[in-house]
Amino acid sequence: MRPLALIDTHTHFDVPDFEHDRLALAQLAYERGVEALVLIGFLAKRFDRLVQVQQQINQAATPHPQALLAPGLHPFYINEHAEQDLQQLEQLIKTKHVIAIGEIGLDTFTAEMKQPTVFARQQEFFSAQLDLAQQYDLPVMLHIRRAHAETLAILKKHNFKQGGIAHAFGGGVQEAKAFVKIGFKLGVTGQVTNPNVKRLHQVIQAVGAAHLVLETDCPDMTPLCCQQSHEHRTRNTPANLPYVLDGLSQILKMDQQKLAAQIWQNSCDALNLDWNYLHVIPH
Ligand SMILES: [Zn+2]
DSSP states (O other): OOOOOEEEEEETSSSSGTTTTTTHHHHHHHEEEETEEEOOOOOGGGGHHHHHHHHHHHHHHHHOEEEEOOOOOOOOGGGGGHHHHHHHHHHHHHHHBBOOOEEEEEEEEEEHHHHHHHHHHHHHHHHHHHHHHOOOOOOOEEESSSOOOHHHHHHTTTOOOOOOOEEEEOHHHHHHHHHHHHEEEEEOOOOOOTOOHHHHHHHHHHHHHGGGGEOOOOOOOOGGGGOOOOSSOOOOOOGGGGHHHHHHHHHHHHOOOHHHHHHHHHHHHTTTTOOOOOOOOOO
16 A cells, blocks of 8 residues: 655755765655655756756656656855856756746845845846746745745736745745735645744644645755754655654644645645546555
């Protein structure tokens, strides 16, 4: 019997942390029910690697999740992006099967990111990538830190209707509802397993299962149960996604089987996938 079928909607499974054991981890993730995972972009210079890793996974002889591509220019790396990176992104959209643009958005977490010129440039790149998403009718993967109102304002100014996922959602209840209202799902990470993240739990309860998707955001956001030490960060992997489902089911007080089916549908809706829910009923 297959475990509950899941989609990891946000991974950085292309990064060097996974170079030595990526296919073994992909197989483990598949054995735990992860049917698909999304490879998220952040820098144009890594786009080639993103595509190579997609091929490496999808051509593996061992059982593996299907790897999907969502390239984009991350706001946190704004000083590393150049105008021609946008053309490189468009080229990728034209030539590869890209399911979303990501991760894109606004980030004012640090003092440097808040500087007016830096923030203005973030807004320019965010807008330009929303234009591309509209032109090619693609959803977007949003990265937002301490800039929820500004992000919403830009999406509204674009009259953005393609939707997507607000990844690792860290806003409050009102902000969460505002993103849901304009067609976004909220990405839930392993943070949900931390009893101290009361605000996230409130958001989850207010929004409900109908508007949530799961992600590992690996190699970061390791679920509490998989954390091996307090001193060092334990690498997160797509194989940990069932722990995120487990954490979410506890917060929503919802049966895992029912929740997994709903989350599957939400993920497919957000990413325009017409996949039927794969869970095999035991017999
Ligand atoms: Zn990410």
